[in-house]
Amino acid sequence: MSTLTANPDFEQRRRDVAAALCAVLPPHCVLSRLEDTRPYECDGLSAYRQPPMVVALPEDESQVAAVLEVCRTLNVPVVPRGAGTGLSGGAMPIAQGVVLSTAKLNRIVRVDPYARTAVVQPGVRNLAISEAAAPHGLYYAPDPSSQIACTIGGNVAENSGGVHCLKYGLTVHNVLRARVVTIEGDVIELGGEALDAPGLDLLAVFIGSEGMLGIVTEVTVKLVPKPAVARVIMASFADVVTGANAVARVIAAGIIPAGLEMMDQTSSRMVEPFVHAGYDLDAAAILLCEADGTLDEVEDEIARMAAVLRDAGASAIAVSTSEEERLRFWSGRKNAFPAAGRISPDYYCMDGTIPRKNLAQVLAGIAQMEVKYGLRCANVFHAGDGNLHPLILFDANQPDELARAEAFGADILALCVAVGGTITGEHGVGIEKIDSMCVQFKPAELAAFFAVKRAFDPLALLNPDKAIPTLHRCAEFGRMRVTNGVLPHANLPRF
Template sequence: MIPSIPVDPERRQQVAAALRAVLPARAVLADPEDTRPYECDGLAAYRQLPMVVTLPDDEAQVLAILKVCRDLDVPIVPRGAGTGLSGGAQPLADGVVISTARLNRILRVEPYARTAVVQPGVRNLAISEAAAPFNLYYAPDPSSQIACTIGGNVAENSGGVHCLKYGLTVHNVLRVRVCTIEGDVIELGGESLDAPGLDLLAVFIGSEGMLGIVTEVTVKLVPKPAQAQVIMASFDDVATGGNAVASVIAAGIIPAGLEMMDRTSSRMVEPFVKAGYDLDAAAILLCEADGTALEVAEEIARMTEVLREAGASAITVSQTEAERLRFWSGRKNAFPAAGRISPDYYCMDGTIPRKQLAHVLARIEEMETTFGLRCANVFHAGDGNMHPLILFDANQPGELDRAEAFGAAILALCVEVGGTITGEHGVGVEKIDSMCVQFGARELDAFFTVKRAFDPGMLLNPNKAIPTLQRCAELGRMRVSGGVLPFSHLPRF
C-alpha cells in the first residue's frame, strides 16, 4: 500500500468554509469519515485522503467551485464513478475532489438524430437503457459499464468488448460542454457530422480531467442489430490463438467483438459466472458477428473457416441470445473473478500491433518466472489492447513492488514492439513513469503546451498523465548534460 500524505487541518477548514459559502452544506464533505470513500479509484493500491470533496448539483455550482479553487490556488481532481484503473481520480492531500455523481440526468434522447444528451454522472449502461425503446443503444461497453459514468468514459477514452467494430468513446461522442478553470463554459464538437475549426473534441477526450470539467455530453446512438452470435474458439497453445486473431483481420473480417482469454483467466472466471468456457484450452477466442440474419450467418461461417485453418481445436457457436450473453458475461467479469484465486491483482493496459500478440504473450509468460508472479491474460485481441492481470498478495513483503515492476516491464515491451503504454485505462499515476519510456522531451513539451493553454495555473489534476522532464531525468530516461535539463522552462511540480 502506498502511504498517503497527511491533510493540513487548517487549510482544509479554510477551503471548506469558502466552498460552503457558495454551495449547499450537503455538497461539501470535509470530515475524514465522509471523504474516506473518495481516497482512491479502482487502483486501490494508491490511496490519499482528499482535503475536501464537493458534490455539485449543476453547472453553476461547478463554476463556483472552480472560482474558489482558482482564487485560493487549490488543485482539483475531477471524479466520476471511481471505476478507473490508473489512479486518474486519486485525490491530493491539498486538493478538492469534484464528484459529478449528482450530475446524473439524461436530458434528452433524439431517436431520429440517433443522439442522446446526458450529464457526466449518467452511467454508461443507463444510456442504452434509455435508448432501448427506440431500438438504439450506445456502443462503447467497458466491463464496468453497469457502474462507470459517461464523464469518466470521456476522461479516459474508454472502449469495451465491441470497440473493434464500433470504436472507442472518441468515435461515439459528438459534443461536450466544459467548464474551464478560468470560469468559461465552452462547447467542443457539435451535433452535426463535423464542426468548424480545430478538432479540440478529440484533444479533450482522453485528457483525464486535466483540461476542464465536463457538464454535458452528446453521444451517438446506433441501431440494435437484428441478430448477433458469438463463436468460442479453443486453442491448444496461446501463440496459436494470438496468430488466429491476426488471421481473422487479415481475411477482411471486422467482428463486432474479438476477445481472447488464456487458460488461467478461463479457469478463474468459469466457477464465478458458469459461462460454459472450454477449461482445457490454453486460450479461447470470442468472436462475435452482428447484423441481419443473413449477414450473421455468412460472417459466422467465414470466421469458423478462418479459425479452423488457424489451428482452432474446437469451435462452439452460441445458439441462443442467453448463451451469447453468458459467453460475454465471463469476459466482462474477468476482473472481479480474479479475487477467487488471488488476494490482489494489478490490471495492466497496453496496446500492441496484432501481429505481435503471440510474441508478447510468450514474453509475458517468461516474465512470470522472472518476477515470481502469475499473470492472467484477458484482452481486446481485435485491436491489440491487452489487459494482463498480475496476481499478487499485498500482505506478502515485496509482492506489490514486484507486481509494479512486472507491469512496467510489460508496458516497456509494448513500446518495444511498436505499441503504446495504454489503450483505454489512461495514464493517471500508474503509468506516469512509463510515459518516460515512450515519449521524449519534444513530445512532453507539446503535451504541456496544450495543458497550459487550457489550465495555465496547472490546477486541474496535477501530477497526472504527463511527467515532467525532471521526473524522467530522475528515472534515467533522459540525458542531463552539465546538470541542465532541456526545456528547463517547463513547470516542476
Template sequence: MEQISSEQIFAMRQRDVARALRQVLPEHCVLHNEEDTRPYECDGLAAFRQLPMVVCLPENESQIIATLEVCRRLQVPIVPRGAGTGLSGGAMPIADGIVLSTAKLNKILKVDAYARTAVVQPGVRNLAISEAVSAHDLYYAPDPSSQIACTIGGNVAENSGGVHCLKYGLTVHNVLRVRVVTVDGDVVELGSEALDAPGLDLLAVFIGSEGMLGIVTEVTVKLIPKPQVARVIMASFDDVVKGGNAVANVIAAGIIPAGLEMMDKTSSRMVEPFVKAGYDIDAEAILLCESDGTNEEVEEEIARMTAVLEQAGATAIAVSQSDAERLRFWSGRKNAFPAAGRISPDYYCMDGTIPRKRLAEVLIGITHMETKYGLRCANVFHAGDGNLHPLIMFDANQPGEFERAEAFGAEILELCVTVGGTITGEHGVGIEKINSMCVQFSRAELDAFFAVKRAFDTRSLLNPDKAIPTLHRCAEYGRMHVKQGRLAFPDLPRF
C-alpha cells in the same frame, strides 16, 4: 512562542477551504470529515490512496463554476471524479486539494431517436444510456466491463472502449459534442451535433485528457440501431501462439467482428467456476468472436470466421444458438476482473496496446516475466485491436510482492513499446503509468503535451502531477532523452 505544527496548518487550510465552498454550495455538497471523505481516497487502483482535503458534489453547472472560482482564488488543486471505477489512479486525490465529483449531474436531458443522439450529464452511467433508448431499438456502443457503474464523464476522461470497440469505436468515435467548464470558469462547447465543427478538432484533444483540461457538464453521444441478431463463436486453442495468430488471420481475411476477445488458460480457469460460462478450461487460449447485423450477414460472417479459426488450428468451436447463450459466453470475459479475487488476494490490472501480429510474441514474453518475478499473470484482452489487460496477481500482505507486481507491469509496458505499441489503450495514464511515459515519449513530445495543458490550465490546478511526467520525474526514473550529451536542466543528476 509556540510553533504551529503542519497538522494544525493543514486543519486551518481545510477549514478555510470548506467554509469558502459552503458559501457557494449547499451544506450537504461539501464533505471534509474523514469518515465522509474516506470513500474518495482512491479509484479502482486501490493500491494508491490519499485522503482528499475536501470533497465537493455540485448539483449543476453553475455550482461547478462557483467551485472553480473558489479554487482559483485560494489556489486549491482540483481532481475531477466520475464513478471512481478508473484503473490508473487518475482520480486519486491530492492531499492539499479537493475532489470535484460530477456524480450528482446524472440526468439524461434529451433523446432524439431520429437524429440518433442523446444529450446526457456526465454522471449518467454508461449502461443507463442504452437502457433509456432501448424502446427506440437504439443503444450506445462503447461498453467497458464496468459499464453498469462507470459514468459517461469518466468515459470521456479516459476515452474508454469495451469489447465492441473494434467494430464501433472508442468513446472518441461515439461522442459528438461536450460542454466543458474551464478552470477559468468559462463554458465552452467542443465538437458539434453536425458532421463537422469549425476550427481545430479540440474535441479529440479533450477526450482522453484525464480531467486535466476542464470539467465536463454535458455530453452528446451517438446512438446506433440494435442489430437484428448477434451470435458469438467460442474457439479453443491448444497453444497461445495459435490463438494469437488466429486473431491476426481473422482481420487479415477482411472480417471486422463486432467483438474479438482472447483469454488464456489462467483466465478461463479463474472465471469458469465464478460464472459458469461454458469455457474449455483445458484450452491454452479461448477466442470470443461476435458477429452482428441481419440474419443473412451474421450467417455468412460466422461461416467465414469459423473457416479462418479452423485453419488457424482451433481444437473446438461452439456457436451461440440463442441470445441467452451469447450473453453467457460474454459473461466470463466481462467478469474476469472480479473473478481474479477468487484465486488471489490482490491483482494489478495493466493496460497496453500492441500490433495484432505481435500478440503471440508478447504473450510468450509475459510468460517469461512470470518466472522472473515469481508472480502469476492472467491475460484477458481486446485481441481485435491489440489492447492487452494482463492481471498480475500478488499478495499485498507479503513484503515486496506489490513492488514486484509494479516492476512486472512496467516491464510489460516496455515490451509493448518495443514491439511498436503504446503504454495504454483505454485505462489512461493517471499515476500508474506516468513513469512509463518517460519510456515511450521524447522530451520534445512531453513538452508538447505540457503546452496543451498550459493552454487550458495556466495555473495547473486541474489534476496536477497526473498523466504527463516532469523532466525531474523522468530523470529520477532513469529514462531521460539527452541530445549530444547536453541536459536542458544541468541541476538534474546525471546517469
C-alpha cells in the same frame, strides 16, 4: 491520523476551503470530515490511497463553475472524479486539494431517435444510456466491463472502449459534443451535433485528457441501431501463440467482428466457477468472436470466421445458439477482473496496446516475465485491436510482491512500446503509468503535451501531477531504470 491531517495549518486550510465551498454549494454537497472523505481516497487502483482535503458534489453546471472559481481564487488543486472505477489512479486525490465529483449531474437530458443521439450529464452511467435508448431500438456502443457502474464523464476522461470497440470504436468515435467548464469558469462547447465542427478538433484533444483540461458537464453521444441478431463463436486453441496468431488471421481475411476477445487458460479457469459461462477449461486459450447484423449477414460472417479459425488451428468451435448463451459467453469476459479475487488476494491490471501481428511475441514475453518476477499473470484482452489487459496476480501482504508486480507491469509496457505499441489503450495514464510515459515519449513531445495543458489550465490546478511526467521526473526515472544494460533517454537533462 496522518501527520498532515494533524497539522493545525492544514486543518485551518481545510476549514477555510470548506467554508468557501459552502458559500456556493448547499451544505450537504461539501464533505470535509475525514470519515466522509475517506470513500474518495482512491479509484479502482486501490494500491494508492490519499484522502482529499475536501470533496465537492455540485448539482448543476453553475455550481461546477462556482467550485472552480473558489479553487482558482484560493489556489487549490482540483481532482475531477466520476464513478471511481478507473484503474490508473487518475482520480486519486491530492492531500491539500479538492475532489470535484460529478456524481450528482446524472440526468439524461434527451434522447433523439431521429438524429440517433442522446444528450446526457457526466454522472449518467454508461449502461443507462442504452437502457434509455432501448425503446427506440438504439443503444450506445462503447461498453467497458464496468459499464453497469462507470459514468460517461469518466468514459470521456479516459477514452474508454469495451469488448465491442473493434467494430464500433472507442469513446472518441462515439461522442459528438462536450460542454466543458474551464478552470477560469468559462463554459465552452467542443464539437457539435453536425457531422463536422468548425475550427480545430479540440473535442478529440479533450477526450482522454484525464481531467487535466476542464470539467465536462454535458455530453452528446451517438446512438446506433440495435442489431437484429448477434451470435458468438467460442474457439479453443491448444496454445496461446496459435490463438494469438488466429486473431491476425481473422482481420487479414477482411472480417471485422463486433467483438474479438482472447482469454488464456488461467483467465478461463478463474472466471468459470464465478459466472458459469460455459468456457472450454481444457483449452490453453479461447477466442470470443461476435458477429452482428441481419440474420443473413450474421450467418455468413459466422461461417467465414469459423473457417478462418479452423484453418488457423482451432481445436474446437462452439457457436451461441440463443441470446442467453451469447450473453453468458460475454459475462465471463466482462467479469474477469472481479473473478481474479477467487485465485489471488490482489491483482494489478495492466493496459497496453500493440500491433496485432505482435500478439504472440508479446504473450511469450509476458510468460518469460512470470518466471523472472515469480508471479502469475492472467491474460485477458481486446485481441481485435491489440489492447492487452494482463492481470498480474500477487499478495500485498507479502512485503515485496507489490513492488515486483509494479516492476512486472512496467516491463510489459516497455515491451509494448518496443514492438511499436503504446502504454495505454483505454485506462489512461493517471499516476500508474506516469514513469512509463518517459519510456514512450521524448522530451520535446512531453513539452508539447504540457503546452496544451497550459493553454487550458495556465495555473496547473486541474489534476496536477497526473498523466504527463516532468522532464525532471523522467531524468530521475532514467537514472533508476536500466533495461538490458541500456539507460533509456540518456540525453535527458540531469537535475
